[in-house]
Amino acid sequence: MTEARPRPRRTVGDSLEEFERDLISNLYYQRGTTIESASGPDGYHTLAVTVRDRLVDRYARTAAAHYAANPRFVYYLSAEYLLGRQLRQNLLYTDTERWVRPIAEDLGVSPEALEVYDVEPGLGNGGLGRLAACLMDSMATLDIPAVGYGIRYEFGIFKQTFRDGKQVERPDDWTFYGNPWEFPAPDDRQLVGFYGTTVADPKDPENLRRKWTPGETVRGEPSHMLVPGYGTQTVNIIRLWQARASRESFDLARFGVGQYVEAVDDIVRAENISKVLYPDDSTEPGRELRLKQQYFLVACSLRDIIRRYRLRNSGWEGFADKVVIQLNDTHPVMAVTELMRLLVDEHGLGWDEAWGITRRTFNYTCHTLLPEALETWPVQLLERLLPRHMEIVYAINHFFLEEVRQAYPGDEDVVRRMSIIQEGDERRVRMAHLAVVGSTAVNGVAELHTKLLAGTTLHDFAQLWPERFHNVTNGVTPRRFLRMANPALSELITEMLGDEGWLTDLERLHGLGPHADDPAFRAAWRDVKRHNKAGLAAAVERSTGVLIDPDALCDVMIKRFHEYKRQQLKLLHVITMMNRIRADPQATYVPRTVLFGGKAAPGYHAMKLLIELVNAVAGVVNTDPVVSRYLRVVFPADYNVTKAQFIIPAADLSEQISLAGKEASGTGNMKLALNGALTIGTLDGANIEIRDRVGADNFFLFGMDTPAATALRRSGYSPRSFYEADFELRLAVDTIASGTFAKGDRDVFAPVVDAMLGRDEYMALADYRSYVDCQDTVAEAWTDPDRWTRMSILNTARCGFFSSDRTVREYCEQIWKVDPVRVGEA
Ligand code: GL2
Numbered sequence: 003m004t005e006a007r008p009r010p011r012r013t014v015g016d017s018l019e020e021f022e023r024d025l026i027s028n029l030y031y032q033r034g035t036t037i038e039s040a041s042g043p044d045g046y047h048t049l050a051v052t053v054r055d056r057l058v059d060r061y062a063r064t065a066a067a068h069y070a071a072n073p074r075f076v077y078y079l080s081a082e083y084l085l086g087r088q089l090r091q092n093l094l095y096t097d098t099e100r101w102v103r104p105i106a107e108d109l110g111v112s113p114e115a116l117e118v119y120d121v122e123p124g125l126g127n128g129g130l131g132r133l134a135a136c137l138m139d140s141m142a143t144l145d146i147p148a149v150g151y152g153i154r155y156e157f158g159i160f161k162q163t164f165r166d167g168k169q170v171e172r173p174d175d176w177t178f179y180g181n182p183w184e185f186p187a188p189d190d191r192q193l194v195g196f197y198g199t200t201v202a203d204p205k206d207p208e209n210l211r212r213k214w215t216p217g218e219t220v221r222g223e224p225s226h227m228l229v230p231g232y233g234t235q236t237v238n239i240i241r242l243w244q245a246r247a248s249r250e251s252f253d254l255a256r257f258g259v260g261q262y263v264e265a266v267d268d269i270v271r272a273e274n275i276s277k278v279l280y281p282d283d284s285t286e287p288g289r290e291l292r293l294k295q296q297y298f299l300v301a302c303s304l305r306d307i308i309r310r311y312r313l314r315n316s317g318w319e320g321f322a323d324k325v326v327i328q329l330n331d332t333h334p335v336m337a338v339t340e341l342m343r344l345l346v347d348e349h350g351l352g353w354d355e356a357w358g359i360t361r362r363t364f365n366y367t368c369h370t371l372l373p374e375a376l377e378t379w380p381v382q383l384l385e386r387l388l389p390r391h392m393e394i395v396y397a398i399n400h401f402f403l404e405e406v407r408q409a410y411p412g413d414e415d416v417v418r419r420m421s422i423i424q425e426g427d428e429r430r431v432r433m434a435h436l437a438v439v440g441s442t443a444v445n446g447v448a449e450l451h452t453k454l455l456a457g458t459t460l461h462d463f464a465q466l467w468p469e470r471f472h473n474v475t476n477g478v479t480p481r482r483f484l485r486m487a488n489p490a491l492s493e494l495i496t497e498m499l500g501d502e503g504w505l506t507d508l509e510r511l512h513g514l515g516p517h518a519d520d521p522a523f524r525a526a527w528r529d530v531k532r533h534n535k536a537g538l539a540a541a542v543e544r545s546t547g548v549l550i551d552p553d554a555l556c557d558v559m560i561k562r563f564h565e566y567k568r569q570q571l572k573l574l575h576v577i578t579m580m581n582r583i584r585a586d587p588q589a590t591y592v593p594r595t596v597l598f599g600g601k602a603a604p605g606y607h608a609m610k611l612l613i614e615l616v617n618a619v620a621g622v623v624n625t626d627p628v629v630s631r632y633l634r635v636v637f638p639a640d641y642n643v644t645k646a647q648f649i650i651p652a653a654d655l656s657e658q659i660s661l662a663g664k665e666a667s668g669t670g671n672m673k674l675a676l677n678g679a680l681t682i683g684t685l686d687g688a689n690i691e692i693r694d695r696v697g698a699d700n701f702f703l704f705g706m707d708t709p710a711a712t713a714l715r716r717s718g719y720s721p722r723s724f725y726e727a728d729f730e731l732r733l734a735v736d737t738i739a740s741g742t743f744a745k746g747d748r749d750v751f752a753p754v755v756d757a758m759l760g761r762d763e764y765m766a767l768a769d770y771r772s773y774v775d776c777q778d779t780v781a782e783a784w785t786d787p788d789r790w791t792r793m794s795i796l797n798t799a800r801c802g803f804f805s806s807d808r809t810v811r812e813y814c815e816q817i818w819k820v821d822p823v824r825v826g827e828a
Pocket of ligand 1: 128129131133370375447668669
């Protein structure tokens with residue numbers, strides 16, 4: 003349901019001829035150029051808008067169908083979306099892919115050459131942002147009426163480059179050449195306030211209703227990206243907000259007297275709100291800007307949701323029946339207080355009624371187990387930036403703690419633990435607590451994660467309200483991560499299963515299982531992998547200059563750099579392999595390519611140093627004439643969705659080696675297994691569910707489980723004792739300490755060694771032996787190609803569960819209670 007009652011006026015053609023006619027017309031009338039003089043970007047933009055027109059048509063019909071049905075909508079609030087490139091997706095979803103090559107050939111251009119202009123909108127960091135994109139894809143595919151809300155960051159996730167092996171961040175100016183996939187919607191702009199003061203409402207003796215007069219106002223201007231469903235007519239949208247100064251912000255008087263910088267002060271301050279993804283929060287202004295972003299997203303989105311609700315409904319009783327809001331992690335949790343403020347202060351509802359509506363409207367997905375990742379905001383900052391919201395937090399907390407005291411009379415300890423306010427030198431607001439208190443359902447993202455949330459992080463809440471807690475294991479879209487990323491494998495799968503129905507019913511991959519013992523099928527499977535690896539090898543050589551052998555075992559660790567994910571453990575294994583080859587060059591070894599991909603947060607110095615060490619190790623390994631015969635290490639810079647789509651289909655081995663109990667779920671693990679990579683992993687996150695499904699024989703398990711890790715920590719973990727007890731581990735650590743990877747300089751990587759031997763927060767040393775031994779089993783399995791291929795086929799065949807379509811179905815059934823709305827054909 004959108005704006006007024008949209009009436010589709012034009013229906014784009016449905017034939018190759020009409021598509022070609024539209025292309026030429028768009029080139030002429032939209033880009034203002036001709037085939038003879040068109041540049042690459044002209045060609046790209048023309049193709050993009052021609053495909054987009056087909057989506058607009060469907061979008062108009064979707065809006066009309068939603069308007070007519072007035073259904074319950076899912077509103078997904080997320081600070082991050084990692085959508086990936088749009089061109090190839092939209093060609094596939096509009097079924098125009100098959101026309102592009104003949105037309106392009108006719109016109110003498112290559113579609114691949116045009117794709118380089120298709121910029122990936124990097125509006126997120128990692129798994130959480132990509133999950134948002136996968137869920138939006140599946141909602142559209144399942145005809146679920148949904149709108150995603152986010153921020154249109156002017157600069158997305160930084161571009162990673164390496165200088166002397168060190169990560170250097172460059173701004174990601176993703177809209178520099180324009181973004182053909184979005185539509186500005188300036189008529190739906192909203193005003194958002196910050197700072198200011200509040201006063202009592204004389205008519206409210208309880209002082210629950212107050213009036214806020216903001217001290218600063220900015221505009222939120224929306225634009226939207228179209229989100230098509232696959233194999234259906236539904237096209238939903240993601241609405242992205244950009245901050246703009248309010249109209250009177252330009253100071254003409256100052257400009258007139260030459261104060262050019264001061265004249266635009268207010269404009270700059272306002273526009274900074276949506277300038278970058280995750281402003282550095284190591285400074286006070288940085289923290290304030292981040293909180294401003296969060297509230298900006300929430301304030302604009304809620305006003306838009308209410309505007310949409312009112313197009314077809316009146317009164318507030320039915321609000322929570324038509325609106326369900328999913329909070330993607332804690333970043334948008336101020337929405338709970340903002341909806342209360344809108345209902346109580348601006349629309350005059352009583353507190354209890356407003357609270358009932360609010361609680362029924364919101365649900366919260368938690369995506370972490372790391373205590374430091376659970377957001378808290380200083381009370382002082384909130385009091386200054388959002389004074390009214392802080393009052394509302396106090397009131398919500400007051401009523402909530404009354405409930406706690408009733409449930410646990412006399413237990414002030416539980417009150418202190420559960421309070422939304424964390425007491426101490428600096429009082430802080432616990433956003434996860436506010437989220438749980440303000441939501442109907444709370445969910446974790448994998449079985450173990452949900453269990454640990456209910457057992458540890460949110461234990462008190464799970465005791466008080468067990469019915470609120472749910473598990474919804476993450477999933478990934480098979481369209482992008484199998485069909486688009488791996489066309490060769492998709493073709494083979496379709497050939498075996500008879501049709502492409504598996505793309506929307508991924509459990510059908512089970513049908514591949516019986517063919518795992520068929521030698522001809524295994525050979526075809528191996529050929530596909532070999533083909534993908536040859537493609538990756540060529541790309542890696544172009545980007546890094548390092549030659550890799552497509553027949554070597556392709557061992558990949560692609561994810562954000564974080565200590566808990568344990569890239570340092572992988573590196574210890576690489577160094578151990580190097581040391582073994584050096585010690586006995588005559589022996590034979592399984593040839594391996596180890597590929598790393600990932601960025602470290604700009605302020606995360608320990609991980610930036612580890613990135614430097616990976617590059618340094620690569621330098622030593624790849625130039626050692628003996629070692630490089632068996633081992634190559636490559637680290638293509640700037641890992642992102644586009645690169646993931648290239649690397650994943652070529653992987654033989656998927657590294658999922660986080661310390662048990664730390665990775666909430668992981669989704670890269672699912673993408674890799676679906677593409678036939680075997681996992682070497684711990685019993686962490688969704689690894690457990692992957693192993694349960696593919697079978698223990700088809701999964702390389704190592705390391706401590708969560709109880710063992712907890713017990714070891716309790717008993718006083720000493721990494722040094724592991725170091726001393728294991729010759730190969732000692733040698734690997736000493737190799738780093740000796741300066742081997744820094745031209746003899748022992749100081750450069752000393753902090754890495756100190757971190758390992760000092761605290762080793764994520765117990766890499768404790769898991770080292772089990773990991774290296776398990777890698778030896780991997781190498782042995784690799785020497786039997788038939789067995790390996792069989793395992794690879796079974797991984798794909800049994801991972802249908804990890805489709806985000808299944809994830810969305812579970813959200814619909816357990817939490818959202820929404821029904822699909824079918825959109826008719828043109
Ligand atoms: C994460 C988790 O770390 C990751 O395990 C999970 O798969 C995703 C999606 O649920 O969410 N949480 C988080 O803050 N980021 C993640 O990737 N960035």
